Amino acid sequence: MCDEDTVNDNDQYRQNDGTLSRRQFNALTAGTALTMMLPKIANAMAVVESNVSVKTADGVADCVLIHPTAGKHAAVIIWPDILGLRTSLRLMGKRLAESGYSVLVVNPYYRAAAAPIVPDGASFQDEATRNKILPMAMALSADTTTIDAHAFVSFLDQHTSVDTERKIGTAGYCMGGPFTMITAAAIPQRIGAGASFHGARLVTDKTDSPHLMVPKMNAHFLFAIAANDDERDPDAKVVLQDSYDKAGLPAEIEVYEGALHGWCPPDSSVYNEFQAERAWSRLLALFDTALG
Template sequence: MTAVQGTTVDIPTGDGTADAYLAHPADGTPRPGVLLYQDAYGLRPHLRAMADRLTGAGYTVLVPNVFYRKGRAPVVDLPEFIDPSADPTIWQRLSPLLRTLTPERTARDADAYLGWLADSPLVADGPVALTGYCMGARLALRTAATHPGRVAAAAGFHGGRLATDDPDSPHLGAGHITAELYFGHADRDASLPEEQMRRLEDALTAAGVRHTCEVYPDAPHGYTQADTNAYQREGDERHWAALLDLLKRTF
């Protein structure tokens, strides 16, 4: 297991400065880059621990605070264990932040994140991989479509609203994707009903995108997030196996 060093970095963007967590091998050896997109709860200790685990497997991992326009992380103060059913105000505070992430801003931010990784001496030359959780799966899908030359693989877990009826739905960018994709859907997820699962699968297949879409049984939306009431150990362990397998095939 690779020894891990973690630090906070600042990334200049078209709209300001995004703070981010960087996990990298302690010996400074360049490793393949992974851009980890957060869920709606934001950059916090659990996501830093996820980045550290990926780095221990041999990668340099960047976790940007995608809500940086509203402040440095934590943008919203949350308890150590997040349970929206115990505090309904959590989503009242988070919803305005989600609305700041338009497709245009997502693409512009991805330029900055991927450019920073390309310039870092801690990242090996070549394209990078993405992994995203909840809304982060949506960001990963959009980034794979807008930056095909920079993204070799992308994974999304318990993603929501991936294939809606909206004219700017993420799945509509499938024709631009050159990366291999993996999605681990939650089967108890109101934000991604079966209709959207089929629409995503059909779009990726029609575009000739290398992909795997799997539905995790009895898994709730958020099953990988151990600091929330949605956590499911079985789904989380399956997610780690699938993600590390994808990265191993890619690099």
């Protein structure tokens, strides 16, 4: 998860690389600019986007559903990073839907507040944003994620845009990374693929560590690891690989050189377009192979 080390790394990155000032960065993250930051995809399908409410055992989650205008498609659940459901995650969900998937981008903080939790342009670098977000993030757990995963899968399986003959995929960013693993372990009969991008706390010394859930899964996985996350915990990738090898499950695990924690969303202060696009291509390859 994002922490003080992440803040320091990101500040150093901007200073060394001569990137945008905070004011310039915040201005750039206004909606139309974000659209320009995501490269267009070839043969994009026409899609429809709608705000939806998903009933869970703990309340009602406000989410965004985006899917092609015609036909039935494999479903994907997107777990946002620590800043939650916002414009950039909607755009990422739309891009995936344009590639032929029915995509549910969720608000993991629905128990506390409706999305967006922070306005476009907010940064985890800012103390006020951290003070607002961190208590909500720390309230989430394997138990809350399991509750939500069941509700989200049930919602998708009942939607007319979803092909229930195909497996469901899930992708997560930052704190959403371990949520993909929890989802795959909680509903192995439906989750066929998961992808974690700069995922946090994938391997811990706790009894509910995500890596200990691998034997319960039946999904192919992709782990795109930030270079600075790997520097802090170089053994995590080894433990992950060993866990998937022992379970007999395919897992692509790679440290993305030069990419810092948070590099995938286009509104991130350390957005790395080259590595984000490479990670995106691996995500599409994973879903094409594993979702049937």
